[in-house]
Structures are given as structure tokens and as C-alpha cells.
Amino acid sequence: MKREDIKKIFPDATEEQLKGLLDINTADIGKAKGELEAVKADLEKANGTLREYETTIADMKKSAEGNEDFKKKFEELEQRIADEKAEAEKKAKEEAEEAEYANRFKTVVGEQKWRDALTEKAVYAEFKTALQDEANKGKGDKDILTALTQDKEYFAKDPARVPAFSRGTGFAGGEVDDAAVRAAMGLSPKKD
Structure with a gap:
């Protein structure tokens, strides 16, 4: 979001209001980036563990040739590594998707204030479901949010009015x- 984008929507906005909106947007983006960095760190840690297991497997292969007990342990370890790797990749993918949904939701809601936190959580859950629904393919985030909140009093009333x-x-x-x-x-x- 740029200063010019905000000026197009709110042409009468003061510099202080523009700065406030940009600061909020920057904070949301920073939070999403921080969450993504945490996911990357977890994935790197899992990859480090995976490399250790692969080294152990290579060592066991050398020493286990012809020995059934080592062969069985080796197969169990390989399976465990494959399971942990798949789980780590699945978790990283889910966390990245969740961060993307949260960022899209915060962006489309913008400066609107929710009536309460429970309403925000409920609409967020509906928003995520709607994004995954084939019927909403091609629709914009704003259109989806409007469909979910239209004619409902989910947002706080503006006392300035x-x-x-x-x-x-x-x-x-x-x-x-x-x-x-x-x-x-x-x-x-x-x-x-």
C-alpha cells in the first residue's frame, strides 16, 4: 500500500492519517514476515535433523551389510525420517498458507473495526472457507468479504456519524x- 493509493480512496486524508494507515499496514506486513521467518527457521531445523539422519543411515548401510538386525533398524530409521520429513513439509505448508490467509484478510478488512473479537474470528473462518470454495474462484477478496458481511452488523458503529x-x-x-x-x-x- 502506497501513500498515493490511500490518497485515491481518501482524498481529504491528512498527512498524519496517511502516516497512521501506512504504519498499521507496515506492522501487519512485518508480523506476517516474522511468522514466515519462524516457519523457515523450523524448516531449516528439520532439514538439519534430516541431514543427521541421512548421515546415520549412510553409516549404518556400510556397517549393516549382511546383518539382518541392522537392516531392520535401518529400514525403521528410513521410514521414520520419511515420516518426519513429510510432516515437517506439511506443517510448513500449512503455516505459510495460514499466514497468507491472515494477511489477505487483514488487508481486505483495512481500517474497519469489528464489533468484537469473536465476530472477527468467525468471519475470518468463513473467509478462509470461502477462499477455498470453487464457487468463489475468480472473485476478489473484497467481494468475498462483502458477501459475508453484507446486511449484518459485524463492524463497530462509527460514532463520528x-x-x-x-x-x-x-x-x-x-x-x-x-x-x-x-x-x-x-x-x-x-x-x-
Whole structure:
């Protein structure tokens, strides 16, 4: 996300607001990169263990020729190595996919605030499922999120949109508009 991209969406944004949005975006990307680095470190550790096992196997092959007991141990060790390697690769793939889903979700949600953490987790789970659904192939992340949240009150209300009142004078501007006051209070229009 670049400063110009934000300016296209929010042309009236101040430099402070732009900096705040860019800082949040940078933090999210940094977190995802950190998670990816952790996955890479785990994979490197698993590969190191694998190399040790392969060395042990090579040594055992040399000394185990003709010896059935060593042959059996060797086959067990080979199987164990293959299983651990497959498990490590599977785990690394799952963690990388999870980091990708989380980053896509945070990016598409943007600055919107969730009503509560439980709602965010539930919508995230639905979002991941929808991304994997063949029916959503070709749809953008924003379209999928909109379909999941449309006509639902999942996001927190923006208090800035409620008209400001001051004591005794109606609206902060001083003019009293009964229809606007009733609408702000959630009341039906006054019938004459």
C-alpha cells in the first residue's frame, strides 16, 4: 500500500492519517514476515535433523551389510525420517498458507473495526472457507468479504456519524431540527 493509493480512496486524508494507515499496514506486513521467518527457521531445523539422519543411515548401510538386525533398524530409521520429513513439509505448508490467509484478510478488512473479537474470528473462518470454495474462484477478496458481511452488523458503529448535541441548544451548530433530532434518536418522524 502506497501513500498515493490511500490518497485515491481518501482524498481529504491528512498527512498524519496517511502516516497512521501506512504504519498499521507496515506492522501487519512485518508480523506476517516474522511468522514466515519462524516457519523457515523450523524448516531449516528439520532439514538439519534430516541431514543427521541421512548421515546415520549412510553409516549404518556400510556397517549393516549382511546383518539382518541392522537392516531392520535401518529400514525403521528410513521410514521414520520419511515420516518426519513429510510432516515437517506439511506443517510448513500449512503455516505459510495460514499466514497468507491472515494477511489477505487483514488487508481486505483495512481500517474497519469489528464489533468484537469473536465476530472477527468467525468471519475470518468463513473467509478462509470461502477462499477455498470453487464457487468463489475468480472473485476478489473484497467481494468475498462483502458477501459475508453484507446486511449484518459485524463492524463497530462509527460514532463520528452521530450528530453532536450540546445542552439546551439542539445541535452543536445551534439550529434545532426536530426531524434530525428524532432521526438521531431512532424515532419516527413527528406527525403533524
